[in-house]
Amino acid sequence: xxxxxxxxxxxxxxxxxxxxxxxxxxxxxxxxxxxxxxxxxxxxxxxxxxxxxxxxxxxxxxxxxxxxxxxxxxxxxxxxxxxxxxxxxxxxxxxxxxxxxxxxxxxxxxxxxxxxxxxxxxxxxxxxxxxxxxxxxxxxxxxxxxxxxxxxxxxxxxxxxxxxxxxxxxxxxxxxxxxxxxxxxxxxxxxxxxxxxxxxxxxxxxxxxxxxxxxxxxxxxxxxxxxxxxxxxxxxxxxxxxxxxxxxxxxxxxxxxxxxxxxxxxxxxxxxxxxxxxxxxxxxxxxxxxxxxxxxxxxxxxxxxxxxxxxxxxxxxxxxxxxxxxxxxx
Numbered sequence: 001x002x003x004x005x006x007x008x009x010x011x012x013x014x015x016x017x018x019x020x021x022x023x024x025x026x027x028x029x030x031x032x033x034x035x036x037x038x039x040x041x042x043x044x045x046x047x048x049x050x051x052x053x054x055x056x057x058x059x060x061x062x063x064x065x066x067x068x069x070x071x072x073x074x075x076x077x078x079x080x081x082x083x084x085x086x087x088x089x090x091x092x093x094x095x096x097x098x099x100x101x102x103x104x105x106x107x108x109x110x111x112x113x114x115x116x117x118x119x120x121x122x123x124x125x126x127x128x129x130x131x132x133x134x135x136x137x138x139x140x141x142x143x144x145x146x147x148x149x150x151x152x153x154x155x156x157x158x159x160x161x162x163x164x165x166x167x168x169x170x171x172x173x174x175x176x177x178x179x180x181x182x183x184x185x186x187x188x189x190x191x192x193x194x195x196x197x198x199x200x201x202x203x204x205x206x207x208x209x210x211x212x213x214x215x216x217x218x219x220x221x222x223x224x225x226x227x228x229x230x231x232x233x234x235x236x237x238x239x240x241x242x243x244x245x246x247x248x249x250x251x252x253x254x255x256x257x258x259x260x261x262x263x264x265x266x267x268x269x270x271x272x273x274x275x276x277x278x279x280x281x282x283x284x285x286x287x288x289x290x291x292x293x294x295x296x297x298x299x300x301x302x303x304x305x306x307x308x309x310x311x312x313x314x315x316x317x318x319x320x321x322x323x324x325x326x327x328x329x330x
Contacts, residue, residue, distance in 0.1 A: 004061040005300065007272075007307040011259060015064040016057045019266040020050060020078060024071035026099050027135035028121075030162055030191050045268050047077060049286050051084040053264055056296045064093035066119075070266070073102030079109045086114020095119065097160070101137065103145030107152040117156045118149050119187075124168045125178055133168070146182070158185040158246070163212055164205040172215045180241045187233050187246030188212045209234075209247040216245065232259075250274075256310035270300065272307035280306065 005013040022039050024032065045053070054065055065085060072078055086094055095117035096110070103118075122142060124130050130139040149157055159179055163169050172188070179186040190209055213236075216222060222236040222245060233246035263271040268283025280303040282296065289295040 005262075005304055007304045009307075009309055011307070012061070013260055013262055013304065013307070014062050015066075015261045016054070016062050017066045017068050017261060017263045018050060018054060019068045019070065019264060020072045020081065021070040021075040022266050023074050024069055024099070025074055025101060026071065026137045028123075028137075029133055029135070030164070039267055043267050043283075045266055045283060045286070047081045047084075049268070049283070050081055050266075052286065052291070052293060052296065053268075053282060054085045055088055056293050056300060058088045058090045059293070060297055060300060061090075063091065064095075065091060066094075067096040067115075068263075069097075071099050071102070072096055073098055073106055079106065079113055082110055082113035082115050093117070097121070098145075099134075099137065100142040100145040100149075104141070104148045107145065107149040107154070111149075111152040111154055116154065117158070118154055119158050119160050120146055120149075121162075122146075122159045122175070123161050123163075124171055125174055126171070129168065146184070150182075150184070156185065158187060158244075160187050160189055160248075162189045162191055163207045164191060165207040167205060169207050169212075169215070172212055173219055176216055176220065176243075176245065179245075180238075180243045183242060185244040185246065187248055189248040190250055209249040213247060220245075232261075259307075262307070270303050272303060273310075276308050278306040278308055 007013065021044070027033075027036070057065070067078075067082070067085075069075075075081075085091070094115055096115055097119040098121070100120040100122070103120075120142070123133050125139070127139045130137055130142075146157065146159075159175070161168075161172075161175050163172065175186060188209060191206065213222065220238045220241075223239065225235040225237050225244060227235055227244070232248050232250075234249070236245045236247075238245070259273075263274065264282065265271060268281060268286060270280040270282050272278045272280075280299060282299060285296055285299045
């Protein structure tokens with residue numbers, strides 16, 4: 001059995017985004033509907049099953065695992081899973097995407113468990129606007145969580161901002177300057193057309209990375225960085241700051257040709273592409289063969305030919321994928 005995962009287009013998969021829950025304490029307008037129905041408990045992978053999936057992938061050459069949700073910090077005993085994954089041999093990069101609200105309670109134990117990096121979603125610095133975008137969130141709690149994570153010794157913290165025209169595009173410079181002051185990185189993300197949202201028209205709110213970059217360059221000179229990461233961000237530096245500026249551009253600068261990622265949803269679906277429904281049911285394998293990592297690895301290897309060459313996202317509001325981001329894993 002090969003110890004590497006190679007798809008039909010010669011791309012090596014060495015990065016897995018592992019969702020630990022579909023639940024979240026926020027209801028962000030671009031990610032979830034206001035009234036959500038969540039998975040029954042028996043359809044959700046247990047912590048032990050999630051740990052076995054992570055181990056199987058690392059034994060197949062995966063070097064980076066990112067924990068996602070929903071919001072991973074609402075999963076009970078999440079620190080136990082972090083401890084288990086953090087101890088896996090061969091793992092070079094272990095990170096989490098979070099809304100940050102739970103970091104005040106969890107940051108130190110997560111860092112001690114081996115988690116190295118954090119991506120914190122932050123689309124606005126205006127408390128009232130933050131409440132409208134997240135529907136339930138408290139900006140102060142998120143900022144306190146970010147600082148708690150920095151104090152806990154995380155080697156890299158990055159803010160993720162989804163920019164929507166007419167909603168928060170007037171805050172691009174403020175977000176950059178905030179990242180500079182706090183000595184964290186920031187990535188600006190084009191909205192992913194996942195799920196049928198009722199809050200806004202995606203065709204009207206679409207803001208390209210090129211537009212955001214032009215806004216920043218009115219104040220800060222951006223120099224292309226030679227640094228690469230396991231993810232899709234294109235990074236730039238500023239001559240007077242250590243803060244990196246990243247752009248994630250699924251529409252305007254398609255990164256499919258170099259895609260090295262797959263996702264596992266909390267219900268055990270191995271998604272081969274964010275923008276397609278190609279998937280394999282790993283939960284069925286896990287429960288048909290409890291604890292049998294070889295059967296699990298066989299299923300993962302057999303899934304690689306299903307990975308498509310590219311997604312087909314559009315900016316006109318058309319939704320090809322009806323699952324919301326919280327069901328996908330960030």
